[in-house]
Amino acid sequence: MAAVLAGCGLTSGSDHVTLHLVAADYGDSAANSSEKYWDAIVTAYEKQHPDVTVEVTVYSWNDVDAKVKERVAAGDPPDLAQIGAYADYVAADQLYKAGELLSIPVQADFVSQLADAGKVRGVQYGMPFASSTRLLFYNKTLFAKAGLTPPTTWEELAADAAALKQNGVKYPYALPLGPEEAQAETLQWLLSGNGGYNQNVSSYSIDSTENVDTFGWLKNELVGKGLTGPVAPGELNRADAFAAFTDGEVGMLNGHPSLMKAAAKKGVKFGMVPMPGLDGPAKISMGVADWMMAFRKNGHARQAGDFLNFVYSKENVLAFSREYDLLPVTNSASQVMSTAEEDADLRPFLKELALSETYPVGRTSWAQVSAEIKKEIGRAVTPNGSPATVLGDLQETASRAENEAGE
Incomplete structure (x- = not known):
């Protein structure tokens, strides 16, 4: 029974679980490396969850997708990956559905265009993590x-x-x-x-x-x-x-x-x-998103989902967006940014996000x-x-x- 439970991520005896996250670096120097962002997130989370350790490895955007691909090919996928695309892993039946991980309020909080872009055949697998418009x-x-x-x-x-x-x-x-x-x-x-x-x-x-x-x-x-x-x-x-x-x-x-x-x-x-259009400002803007996904192999759905619920809190989404001049992927954080004085520079982009269309990433x-x-x-x-x-x-x-x- 212990072996069976361990395969599901719910270990018997010792309930301690280690989650592995591979993430992209949004910083342009050591001073604002994404490692610092994740260190703060993980420290706060582990303080509340002593039974979970989260190990984060950050790579540059030049390398991160390839690094995850290598790990998956070697049969050692991370529990979580925050990278540029998810559809290949859905096609190979390797990812959890978002609904298997997130609480209903958290999943419902995603900006609708971005949530839709994370769907394959109507089911969401890709969880938007960062977004931007032009x-x-x-x-x-x-x-x-x-x-x-x-x-x-x-x-x-x-x-x-x-x-x-x-x-x-x-x-x-x-x-x-x-x-x-x-x-x-x-x-x-x-x-x-x-x-x-x-x-x-x-x-x-x-x-x-x-x-x-x-x-x-x-x-x-x-x-x-x-x-x-x-x-x-x-x-x-x-x-x-x-x-x-x-x-x-x-x-x-x-x-x-x-x-x-x-x-x-x-x-x-x-x-x-x-963006100018044929006879006035363009009616639709281009939106882009980067993605969070969770691999099924290690069976840590409960712990990965709980950690993601924390990551996608309004405060954490705002902190990330403000640090890297990106747009929030949740409605709750977007509402704050739409009125907060410190976010005035990003507001024009936020307005365009509501009218945006993303790449066909699904x-x-x-x-x-x-x-x-x-x-x-x-x-x-x-x-x-x-x-x-x-x-x-x-x-x-x-x-x-x-x-x-x-x-």
């Missing part, structure tokens, strides 16, 4: 010199970019379609053109008329007119575009909350507005599709590139990946 950042100094106001439509954005170019701005609009994060910039533009990756809920729609029209506009009205700077969009990575913005060389670009601190540190005066095929978008989408806006051809090729890749995954 706004159009603009350099106030450069705009003032050119006598401009921030754009609300694509037409105004192109006109502002032309005026900035006339004034000698190096990157009137920075369009990072390089391999680092092209899938993000792409989705932001597709949504603003009333398209997206999944206009049909049941399948990909990458080569839709709306999407082809969006990239046709980008190619002809921005890139073709020399309004995106000296580096070809397909070779410009997001980190380089952000660095150019903080150096005062960019008029406009899409940015997430962390850009605020980086720009302010360099003395760049900036404003932020919703699809096992998404990892392959995303990788192909990063590799190929820049060709759509080259002088000899064809948006219809490139998006058509990506759609073929997506359909093939979808079929292979049995989705």
Whole structure:
């Protein structure tokens, strides 16, 4: 009986359980490493739960997904993993459902769009841990010199970019379609053109008329007119575009909350507005989330769930969001942030989160599709590139990946 109970995580005799968590590092220095955040969480939790030890290993975002994958392949998954994607592990039947772990109030507290993004076939496995949206950042100094106001439509954005170019701005609009994060910039533009990756809920729609029209506009009205700077969009990575913005060389670009601190540190005066759309501000913004998941192999559902209920308390979610300039994944923390004076800078992003759409992360095929978008989408806006051809090729890749995954 003791052996059977031990396999369920409810050990007989000694009730002590050790939970292993692998987590990503959101810090940019030793001073704000995620290790410090988790140390504080674990210390507070273990004080109340002497029968549980939580061991946390933190890796950089460059390594964390691969480290978890290695452990799973070796038959030694952690109890909990806080990483970038969960769908592969659902497909392999390795994860607990969120409902098997969390209390009903905690599960119900997730922001609805993010909870939905954590579902596969209507069942939630991925628990959102951090979220973010994008706004159009603009350099106030450069705009003032050119006598401009921030754009609300694509037409105004192109006109502002032309005026900035006339004034000698190096990157009137920075369009990072390089391999680092092209899938993000792409989705932001597709949504603003009333398209997206999944206009049909049941399948990909990458080569839709709306999407082809969006990239046709980008190619002809921005890139073709020399309004995106000296580096070809397909070779410009997001980190380089952000660095150019903080150096005062960019008029406009899409940015997430962390850009605020980086720009302010360099003395760049900036404003932020919703992404322009065809005939006014875009109705839907791009949202992104990172995920918490729990592996079933060690059988620690009760202890893992109890720890997660603690992690997702309003106070802990707020502390994490404020430390790393990210958006809360729960409604209770979002409500606090929507009125607290100290969170005023994040409020515009929080407003966009309510109108956001995330990547199709619940699809096992998404990892392959995303990788192909990063590799190929820049060709759509080259002088000899064809948006219809490139998006058509990506759609073929997506359909093939979808079929292979049995989705």
